[in-house]
Amino acid sequence: MADLTAGIIVIGNEILSGKVTDSNSPFMAQKLREHGVELRRVVTIPDEIDLIAREAREFHEQFDHVFTSGGVGPTHDDVTIEGIARGLGRRVIRHPRLEEGIRGFVKGEVNEAQLKMAEVPEGAVLVEDGNLGFPTILIENIFVLPGIPEILRRKFDALGPRFASEPYHLKVIYTRWNESAIAAMLNQTMLEFPELLLGSYPKIDNPDYRVKLTIESKDEGYAQRAFKRLLGLLTEEAIVRTE
Amino acid sequence: MADLTAGIIVIGNEILSGKVTDSNSPFMAQKLREHGVELRRVVTIPDEIDLIAREAREFHEQFDHVFTSGGVGPTHDDVTIEGIARGLGRRVIRHPRLEEGIRGFVKGEVNEAQLKMAEVPEGAVLVEDGNLGFPTILIENIFVLPGIPEILRRKFDALGPRFASEPYHLKVIYTRWNESAIAAMLNQTMLEFPELLLGSYPKIDNPDYRVKLTIESKDEGYAQRAFKRLLGLLTEEAIVRTE
Numbered sequence: 001m002a003d004l005t006a007g008i009i010v011i012g013n014e015i016l017s018g019k020v021t022d023s024n025s026p027f028m029a030q031k032l033r034e035h036g037v038e039l040r041r042v043v044t045i046p047d048e049i050d051l052i053a054r055e056a057r058e059f060h061e062q063f064d065h066v067f068t069s070g071g072v073g074p075t076h077d078d079v080t081i082e083g084i085a086r087g088l089g090r091r092v093i094r095h096p097r098l099e100e101g102i103r104g105f106v107k108g109e110v111n112e113a114q115l116k117m118a119e120v121p122e123g124a125v126l127v128e129d130g131n132l133g134f135p136t137i138l139i140e141n142i143f144v145l146p147g148i149p150e151i152l153r154r155k156f157d158a159l160g161p162r163f164a165s166e167p168y169h170l171k172v173i174y175t176r177w178n179e180s181a182i183a184a185m186l187n188q189t190m191l192e193f194p195e196l197l198l199g200s201y202p203k204i205d206n207p208d209y210r211v212k213l214t215i216e217s218k219d220e221g222y223a224q225r226a227f228k229r230l231l232g233l234l235t236e237e238a239i240v241r242t243e
Numbered sequence: 244m245a246d247l248t249a250g251i252i253v254i255g256n257e258i259l260s261g262k263v264t265d266s267n268s269p270f271m272a273q274k275l276r277e278h279g280v281e282l283r284r285v286v287t288i289p290d291e292i293d294l295i296a297r298e299a300r301e302f303h304e305q306f307d308h309v310f311t312s313g314g315v316g317p318t319h320d321d322v323t324i325e326g327i328a329r330g331l332g333r334r335v336i337r338h339p340r341l342e343e344g345i346r347g348f349v350k351g352e353v354n355e356a357q358l359k360m361a362e363v364p365e366g367a368v369l370v371e372d373g374n375l376g377f378p379t380i381l382i383e384n385i386f387v388l389p390g391i392p393e394i395l396r397r398k399f400d401a402l403g404p405r406f407a408s409e410p411y412h413l414k415v416i417y418t419r420w421n422e423s424a425i426a427a428m429l430n431q432t433m434l435e436f437p438e439l440l441l442g443s444y445p446k447i448d449n450p451d452y453r454v455k456l457t458i459e460s461k462d463e464g465y466a467q468r469a470f471k472r473l474l475g476l477l478t479e480e481a482i483v484r485t486e
Contacts, residue, residue, distance in 0.1 A: 014442055016282040018273030019457065025287075030261030039259045044268075044285040074423045075443040076430050113426030148447060180317045183356030187319050199257055200318045204391060214262065 003038045003218070004165040007063040009055050010044040011071040011080050012147055024069040024145075024152050031156060036165035036218065037065065047071050052083025060088065060140055065163045067156075070147030074113035084142060085121035095120045101134070129158040168197070169220040171227040172243040174209035175234060178202065182211065185233040193226040195219075209240045246281045246461070247408040250306040252298050253287040254314040254323050255390055267312040267388070267395050274399060279408035279461065280308065290314050295326025303331065303383055308406050310399075313390030315380075317356035327385060328364035338363045344377070372401040411440070412463040414470040415486040417452035418477065421445065425454065428476040436469040438462075452483045 008028055014020040025042045032039045040063060045051045052071070059066040071080030085092045098118035103110055120126075126135040127143075136155050137144040143159060145152045175182060179202050190198060199214035215230065217223040231239065251271055257263040268285045275282045283306060288294045295314070302309040314323030328335045341361035346353055363369075369378035370386075379398050380387040386402060388395045418425060422445050433441055442457035458473065460466040474482065 013440070014444060014457075015269075016272060016285070017440075017442075017459075018269065018276040018282075019442065020444070021269040026258075026261065026264040029259060033261040039261075040289065042259065042287040046283065073443070073445065075426045076433050076441070077443060111423060111427070113423045116426075117423075148445065150447060180354060180356040180360075183318045183359075184354070190319050197256070197260075198319070199260075199262065200316070200320060201257060201263070202316065202391065204393060214257075216260075 007059040053087035056087030174240040250302040296330035299330030417483040
């Protein structure tokens with residue numbers, strides 16, 4: 001089975017200017033991995049229509065699933081919908097069902113800013129979830145998510161079953177040797193298991209271990225064989241423990 | 244004065260797979276802002292030579308300063324140097340001064356993995372800092388930084404004076420109204436102050452305020468005038484406090 005891929009577009013001047021730390025893409029990265037989806041690219045860009053349009057078009061073409069975070073509120077700098085629409089060559093329209101929902105929610109007269117929240121790229125689908133109140137906008141393969149972490153998380157979790165794939169199988173080795181000492185063994189393992197996802201993560205000033213090695217594959221037997229081979233190459237002397 | 248711009252390329256499968264949360268780009272974003280540099284783009288990509296090459300070339304052309312984070316160790320997945328070299332159309336060479344330093348540092352025989360750490364794109368400059376031990380590799384406008392946060396931070400702080408620009412001037416307004424209620428006032432302010440950097444950040448479930456507004460410019464008087472105008476539009480009723 002070909003792996004499903006994903007890309008994340010984080011939209012927000014507040015992140016680029018260091019005012020806010022993006023916790024949405026790390027959250028989605030973890031969740032996508034748990035769902036067996038290969039996240040290939042995360043980009044953070046300003047609230048500018050042309051830049052959003054360019055990324056939306058590229059990500060739409062390159063990845064199976066695309067997630068945007070941010071830029072969907074009622075204010076002047078919320079231009080994500082317009083950017084995505086431009087990137088996909090579509091008009092921005094006011095979605096009747098969203099407008100109806102907003103008019104029902106707002107007490108008294110509805111203003112222009114509130115109605116902006118009903119705008120979608122033409123052809124967008126509303127993904128409903130009983131618990132979320134406001135549906136998630138899906139246009140082609142792009143899920144449009146809000147920047148507020150609490151809401152993004154709830155929406156993303158609700159969407160999970162839509163894009164889940166086969167899981168990765170992970171084995172871990174902690175070594176007491178440093179990377180330079182084990183590099184040749186890692187290279188040998190990669191030669192014999194070219195499809196392996198092999199990660200090497202040094203930890204400085206750590207009394208417990210020097211390098212954490214991650215051995216991964218969607219094929220459980222392959223991961224297991226590579227794990228055993230690497231254990232043999234490293235020898236017991238180098239190994240603190242395995243997981 | 245034209246603003247200095249920057250881009251950050253984060254390289255690492257461990258970030259895309261959710262194993263490690265990138266703290267380097269948030270750190271650099273904050274520091275760049277303090278230095279008055281406009282961060283325009285952050286991208287996170289896998290440890291793959293072609294992808295690194297493509298980003299290195301693009302960022303090199305688009306921004307004044309480029310910073311890469313990760314992929315510079317001695318193991319199989321450390322391909323940042325090779326990627327940048329390819330992106331800039333240069334060969335990878337072993338830098339005599341780095342090789343000398345490594346041979347001096349290592350006790351006993353030096354292996355291939357250790358010597359890999361002496362590789363640079365041809366034409367690279369070594370930026371020395373008395374305290375850092377290992378110099379920072381600078382090729383054209385690309386600073387090549389390691390992924391380990393403790394080391395990256397020390398290096399980045401040492402490099403600061405090389406790329407500092409004029410500072411931004413920031414004023415903040417906290418409102419008790421929500422974004423829909425103030426959107427028209429923000430739009431009016433942007434009409435009158437088109438060069439203003441105006442941010443609007445809602446906070447949900449917060450007893451203190453509903454929206455934090457940031458008013459910024461490199462021109463202190465401009466920021467001050469826009470701040471006053473927006474205060475007037477909002478009226479006292481809407482304002483919790485200012486900073």
